Amino acid sequence: MKYDSLDVIGIGNAIVDVLASADDAFLVRHEMTKGAMMLIDEAKAKLIYETMGPTLVSSGGSAANTAAGIASLGGTCGYIGKVNDDNLGMEFRHDILAAGVDYRIAPATSGPSTARCLILVTSDAQRTMNTYLGACVNLRPEDIDEAFIRSAQITYLEGYLYDPPLAQKAFHKAAEIAHAAGRKVALSLSDSFCVHRHRDAFKQLVDLHVDVLFANEAESNALFGTTTMRDCIAQLRGVTEIASVTLGPTGSLIVTPEDVFEIPPTDVDRVVDTTGAGDLYAAGFLYGMTSGASLIESGYFGSMAAAEVITHMGGRPQLPLRTLVPQARERVLQER
Amino acid sequence: MKYDSLDVIGIGNAIVDVLASADDAFLVRHEMTKGAMMLIDEAKAKLIYETMGPTLVSSGGSAANTAAGIASLGGTCGYIGKVNDDNLGMEFRHDILAAGVDYRIAPATSGPSTARCLILVTSDAQRTMNTYLGACVNLRPEDIDEAFIRSAQITYLEGYLYDPPLAQKAFHKAAEIAHAAGRKVALSLSDSFCVHRHRDAFKQLVDLHVDVLFANEAESNALFGTTTMRDCIAQLRGVTEIASVTLGPTGSLIVTPEDVFEIPPTDVDRVVDTTGAGDLYAAGFLYGMTSGASLIESGYFGSMAAAEVITHMGGRPQLPLRTLVPQARERVLQER
Numbered sequence: 001m002k003y004d005s006l007d008v009i010g011i012g013n014a015i016v017d018v019l020a021s022a023d024d025a026f027l028v029r030h031e032m033t034k035g036a037m038m039l040i041d042e043a044k045a046k047l048i049y050e051t052m053g054p055t056l057v058s059s060g061g062s063a064a065n066t067a068a069g070i071a072s073l074g075g076t077c078g079y080i081g082k083v084n085d086d087n088l089g090m091e092f093r094h095d096i097l098a099a100g101v102d103y104r105i106a107p108a109t110s111g112p113s114t115a116r117c118l119i120l121v122t123s124d125a126q127r128t129m130n131t132y133l134g135a136c137v138n139l140r141p142e143d144i145d146e147a148f149i150r151s152a153q154i155t156y157l158e159g160y161l162y163d164p165p166l167a168q169k170a171f172h173k174a175a176e177i178a179h180a181a182g183r184k185v186a187l188s189l190s191d192s193f194c195v196h197r198h199r200d201a202f203k204q205l206v207d208l209h210v211d212v213l214f215a216n217e218a219e220s221n222a223l224f225g226t227t228t229m230r231d232c233i234a235q236l237r238g239v240t241e242i243a244s245v246t247l248g249p250t251g252s253l254i255v256t257p258e259d260v261f262e263i264p265p266t267d268v269d270r271v272v273d274t275t276g277a278g279d280l281y282a283a284g285f286l287y288g289m290t291s292g293a294s295l296i297e298s299g300y301f302g303s304m305a306a307a308e309v310i311t312h313m314g315g316r317p318q319l320p321l322r323t324l325v326p327q328a329r330e331r332v333l334q335e336r
Numbered sequence: 337m338k339y340d341s342l343d344v345i346g347i348g349n350a351i352v353d354v355l356a357s358a359d360d361a362f363l364v365r366h367e368m369t370k371g372a373m374m375l376i377d378e379a380k381a382k383l384i385y386e387t388m389g390p391t392l393v394s395s396g397g398s399a400a401n402t403a404a405g406i407a408s409l410g411g412t413c414g415y416i417g418k419v420n421d422d423n424l425g426m427e428f429r430h431d432i433l434a435a436g437v438d439y440r441i442a443p444a445t446s447g448p449s450t451a452r453c454l455i456l457v458t459s460d461a462q463r464t465m466n467t468y469l470g471a472c473v474n475l476r477p478e479d480i481d482e483a484f485i486r487s488a489q490i491t492y493l494e495g496y497l498y499d500p501p502l503a504q505k506a507f508h509k510a511a512e513i514a515h516a517a518g519r520k521v522a523l524s525l526s527d528s529f530c531v532h533r534h535r536d537a538f539k540q541l542v543d544l545h546v547d548v549l550f551a552n553e554a555e556s557n558a559l560f561g562t563t564t565m566r567d568c569i570a571q572l573r574g575v576t577e578i579a580s581v582t583l584g585p586t587g588s589l590i591v592t593p594e595d596v597f598e599i600p601p602t603d604v605d606r607v608v609d610t611t612g613a614g615d616l617y618a619a620g621f622l623y624g625m626t627s628g629a630s631l632i633e634s635g636y637f638g639s640m641a642a643a644e645v646i647t648h649m650g651g652r653p654q655l656p657l658r659t660l661v662p663q664a665r666e667r668v669l670q671e672r
Contacts, residue, residue, distance in 0.1 A: 020434070021654060054404065054431040054652055057393035068390065087423045095390040098356070269605050272648070312608070312648055316390055318357060 006102065006151050007075040007290035008186075011144075011174055012063025012158035013136040013167075014081030014096075014105075015115040016088040019127075019275065019313050020053040022120035027128055034122065037129040037191045039163060045132040048118045058314035059095035060117055062190055063158040065276045065315045068099040069283025069305050072321040075290060078102035078152060080143060080174075084135040089114035095316070104148070108138045121313065125271040137164040141173045149174050150181040153290045154212070156282070159190030159219075162198040175209040186212035188282055189219035196222055206239050212289070213243040214282045220245050229253075233260060242295065244302070246281050254299050263299035264335070266307035266328075276315025280305040284321075284328075297332050304328040342438065342487050343411040343626035344522075347480075347510055348399025348494035349472040349503075350417030350432075350441075351451040352424040355463075355611065355649050356389040358456035363464055370458065373465040373527045375499060381468040384454045394650035395431035396453055398526055399494040401612045401651040405619025405641050407436040408657040411626060414438040414488060416479060416510075420471040425450035431652070440484070444474045457649065461607040473500040477509045485510050486517040489626045490548070492618070495526030495555075498534040511545040522548035524618055525555035532558055542575050548625070549579040550618045556581050565589075569596060578631065580638070582617050590635050599635035600671070602643035602664075612651025616641040620657075620664075633668050640664040 027034055030048060040048070049055075059068075061081060070077040079096055083089030085107035092114060096103045115134040119127050139161070149155055155178040161167045175185045187202075187210045189195050195202060202223060206213060213220075213236065220243070221227060224235040229245070236243040236255045243255040249271075254261040284305035288298025304324050305317070312318055363370055366384060376384070385391075395404075397417060406413040415432055419425030421443035428450060432439045451470040455463050475497070485491055491514040497503045511521045523538075523546045525531050531538060538559060542549060549556075549572065556579070557563060560571040565581070572579040572591045579591040585607075590597040620641035624634025640660050641653065648654055 021656075049430065052434065054395065054434045055427070056650060056654075057427070059390065091391070091393070094385065098388065098390045272654075313654060314392060318392075318608075318649060320357075 004076065004151065006078050008067070008070050008154045008156050008286050009078040009080065009149060009152040010063035010067040010156045011080045011161060011171065012061050013115055013133060013160050013164070014064060014083045014092050015061040015117045015131065015136070016092050017058050017060030017117045017119050017275065017315060018049065019056045019058065019119045019121060019273070022053060022122060024122060026120060027122070032120065032128045032130065034128050035126050036193050037131055037160065040130045040132050042132050045116055045118060045130065048130055052118060052120065056313050058316060059092045060315045062160055062188060062279050063156060064096055065279035066156060066283045066286070067101045068096065068316050069280045069321060070287050071100040072317045073283065073287040073301070073305065073325065074322040075287045078148060080105055082135050082139040082143065083107045083114045084112065085109050086113050088116065089135065105143055108135050111135060111138055119275055121273045121275070125274050125310065127273060127275040133164055137166065139164060139167045139170050141169045144170050144173045144177065146177050149177040150183065152183060154184045154186050154286060156186040156286060158188050159194050159202065162194065162201060168201065175205070179209060184211040185209045186214065186286065188278065189213070189215040189223060192218040192222045195219050199223065211241045213240045214278065215243070216246045216248070216278060244285055244299070246278055251303060252281065252299060254295050256295070261296050261299060263296065263303055266303040268307050268311050271310045273313045274310050276309040277306045279315060280309040280317065296336055297329065300328045300332050301325065340412065340487065342414050344403070344406050344490045344492050344622050345414040345416065345485060345488040346399035346403040346492045347416045347497060347507065348397050349451055349469060349496050349500070350400060350419045350428050351397040351453045351467065351472070352428050353394050353396030353453045353455050353611065353651060354385065354391045355394065355455040355457060355609070356391045358389060358458060360458060362456060363458070368456065368464050368466065370464050371462050372529050373467055373496065376466045376468050378468050381452055381454060381466065384466055388454060388456065392649050394652055395428045396651045398496055398524060398615050399492055400432055401615035402492060402619045402622070403437045404432065404435040404652050405616045405657060406623050408653045409619060409623040409637070409641065409661065410658040411623045414484060416441055418471050418475040418479065419443045419450045420448065421445055422449050424452065425471065441479055444471050447471060447474055455611055457609045457611070461610050461646065463609055463611040469500055473502065475500060475503045475506050477505045480506050480510045480513065482513050485513040486519065488519060490520045490522050490622055492522040492622060494524050495530050495538065498530065498537060504537065515545060520547040521545045522550065522622065524614065525549070525551040525559060528554040528558045531555050535559065547577045549576045550614065551579070552582045552584070552614060580621055580635070582614055587639060588617065588635060590631050592631070597632050597635060599632065599639055602639040604643050604647050607646045609649045610646050612645040613642045615651060616645040616653065632672055633665065636664045636668050637661065
């Protein structure tokens with residue numbers, strides 16, 4: 001098959017999010033850790049669903065959110081992730097295609113149902129995630145099309161993909177193809193618990209294959225066993241060309257072997273739901289990198305895209321993000 | 337069966353909303369009338385879905401939104417509407433129960449699938465709705481439980497329910513039971529095209545059975561064939577005890593045989609999606625009426641609930657509306 005040249009291909013768990021508001025007592029009752037992603041089985045998913053509040057259903061998945069964000073910014077993007085051919089799977093498929101993302105992975109026609117993430121949003125806008133991986137466990141190395149990966153400037157992998165065992169192999173295959181073709185590989189560490197689960201494998205992957213690393217403070221410290229940002233930065237400099245560390249409401253850092261750039265957040269009136277904040281930061285940053293922007297400008301694009309997604313429930317952009325790009329460019333000119 | 341005493345029972349088309357942003361050209365291409373509700377068949381629903389943007393899925397249905405709103409305000413509410421026992425039907429059922437609404441109508445186990453409304457939200461925050469009625473056509477007079485209706489202070493009917501033919505009978509049955517029990521009947525006119533489709537039937541219903549009427553300007557003028565608010569008000573006074581006419585961003589009027597009260601809107605930072613604005617206005621107003629508030633105060637509750645729902649995509653409240661009641665009360669004290 002022939003492919004157009006793409007800016008980014010995202011590889012991740014193809015998930016439909018089911019979001020509801022909840023109070024802290026709900027999290028305690030279900031033994032959830034606020035802000036984390038917990039893996040659950042289908043029975044537990046049913047149990048949580050039955051007790052959670054009225055829901056909004058929105059396609060999600062970390063790398064898929066990033067892919068949708070890049071497309072919304074005006075970049076060209078592909079996505080690899082596995083759904084089942086059930087209703088939720090068809091919804092995921094509709095939404096990623098409708099976002100303008102190149103998505104060609106056939107749904108599984110048997111086996112587990114499409115993955116769901118039950119997300120509880122507390123009044124502090126934190127999101128606590130419970131993921132039933134379902135059909136995601138069927139993503140295999142065979143799903144990685146060599147020509148597709150070669151077509152993209154950057155192959156972007158989400159750390160969550162280390163949870164389904166076969167996907168790790170798909171991951172490595174993709175990274176090897178990308179590098180053999182002189183392309184770049186980016187990784188998001190996804191979640192500090194996920195880092196703890198797969199720390200050695202992540203360290204190996206970062207050493208071998210990662211050119212651009214996305215993480216928040218907790219995740220990057222978890223990777224290196226560091227406790228301060230200073231120590232963490234020293235480690236990051238040794239292993240990747242570019243690392244972006246998001247710091248929640250205080251913005252982000254871009255770390256290169258030579259520099260550390262502080263990127264301010266983009267202010268919003270009210271933070272409603274932080275689902276997708278990191279994913280959309282990555283979208284803005286990768287859009288910048290692949291469209292010839294400077295690292296600082298790319299960071300501002302990240303802040304801007306993250307700011308849009310936290311103003312509403314759900315991890316996908318609701319505005320065409322490309323309409324916000326001129327403002328972000330203007331800010332860079334004024335502030336730097 | 338025994339029932340607790342309820343403030344309000346809503347009867348309507350049980351619908352799951354599928355919302356996406358769209359531009360005006362999309363509406364033109366599909367021959368949609370901006371701001372209106374159009375009935376479509378399942379094939380057309382599939383066609384529109386395939387071409388619309390990434391979606392958010394949220395339970396909807398006019399009277400169901402109102403019922404969820406009343407429960408969110410702290411009122412006690414029941415709901416009657418028909419779904420199929422498919423995925424969307426189970427989602428509707430989950431969401432209305434999770435909202436705290438008393439909902440006991442068994443899903444249909446055969447026949448058409450659960451109703452969907454494909455909603456296109458344009459950048460001016462207008463919503464344009466395309467409804468496949470599906471299982472709603474199975475709502476029958478047998479679904480109206482006499483004791484349930486008698487248990488509620490107000491039985492609230494949505495005008496959209498005149499589209500599925502058998503539901504009209506269910507409607508009249510409910511109104512008769514309510515009045516025989518000395519209860520009140522409220523009606524929302526729903527949509528000006530819907531009024532045109534069923535004008536004579538609506539006029540008869542209003543004359544016979546409606547104590548509280550909800551409409552916007554276009555709908556109330558459509559009902560009476562009037563063209564000015566002044567003429568329309570004169571007509572409203574002749575037929576109902578209380579009429580509320582919503583005027584979009586300029587607020588609403590409460591019309592009684594003696595008075596016309598002007599109710600200001602509640603300001604919001606940004607209007608995102610007007611889906612559910614009228615439904616939530618009715619929720620606030622009915623919550624006020626059934627909790628001993630004055631008509632003016634009830635109007636302010638209506639404005640307040642409508643203001644919350646237009647700040648986000650989807651027609652159901654995302655905040656516990658009861659937390660906003662004290663502010664609305666305070667405003668009444670300051671302004672009246």
